[in-house]
Amino acid sequence: MFKLLKEVLRTGEATVKYPFAPVEVAKDFRGKPEHQAANCIACAACTVACPANALGMETDAGAGTRTWSINYGRCVFCGRCEEVCPTDAIRLTPDFELAVAVKADLVRTAVFRLAPCVACGKPFAPEKEVAYVTALIEATAPSEADAERRRQLVATCPACKRAHDLGQIAGSRVVRAMETSR
């Protein structure tokens, strides 16, 4: 009896105090992904990387907005979004207390505006993404003329770029001969 009590005292208490006291979380624990919308450029790299489609991006061309969303209920906490994010806008936190009674509370959204194309004026890419890429190419451009050319390129929508290329090719009078010999 005495021996048993001694053993009990020696072993101590194994049970953690949680939920009455915070529980110790392991280093690099992958918990709730926290999105800093102010740092996000809405490039959609995370939505492409997400294996469970917990992250989504919807474009409303009429309103000129793009809505980013995360569904914590579908997230598998793999951390791919964190890896691909070019601006560190999404990071996994050690927060694991995600249980909810209302399913709608598992969804978080962020609405971003689209920038208009300089040629046709139609919205085509997020404003913040265009501004970020412009800043980046200005920093890396070899000359001022080159920087201006690249700025125009970034601010033009793909359809206008294609139309412009067609015009260039038609104007350059490339002589084409039919392939006749065999």
Next chain:
Amino acid sequence: MTRHITETDVRAAGPFAKIDTPADVVRMKSALLKDIRRSAYVYRVDCGGCNACEIEIFASITPVFDAERFGIKVVASPRHADILLFTGAVTRSMRMPALRAYEAAPDPKIVVSYGACGVSGGIFHDLYCVWGGTDKILPVDVYIPGCPPTPAATVYGFAVALGLLGQKLKAETHVQAEGERVAVAHPSIPYNLRVLVEREARRMAGYRQGGDIAEKFLVMLEQPGLVPLTDRMSTFAAAETDPRVAEILARLGDVVTEAIA
């Protein structure tokens, strides 16, 4: 079996009538919660999960997390259960057994949807043979996300289900503010050098940790000072206690020296 049905309820409902309007269900559930505060019997229904959720459920009733402190007990039959715990994405063949377990449990009962698959189908949400979540076939009271939820998350989820703790998450919407812009990180370091440093760190330490190490290194590079760059880099690497990180920092120093030369 129904609980807390008074004589007047029965008289108002008439002979052979069921008492199952939404208001009745809410009232009976709150009465049930009051009754089972210190003794909640849980039956676990696997609707096609991968068993990771089951492992975590059993981890949460082991002595370390000891869910039995709160009277939570896992029982072997749905007929003994107050709380039904549904795991898995509800596959086509497990749909009927899940419904049978739900019907077998005495009314009123609390349904908890467990794990990413149970909450919304998780990574399997668009499979041809998957219903995609417990709430597609049954009314769910509490959702516990996670893949799988840790034992602590499980304990928290049960505390929410039993009304001991409130939920923390709230639906939020951010709308882009006027003039909101993202600045390029480390503007004083040439972009090509930054790419080289990040690539080398990630090659050696993996994507996430490599990125963190590169970030630390770039912050050090950016600091203005009169000390020569090579000396600063070597003291920074020498100050690191983890030999693996120190090796990577030394290699990053070499990358910068090569790029400058």
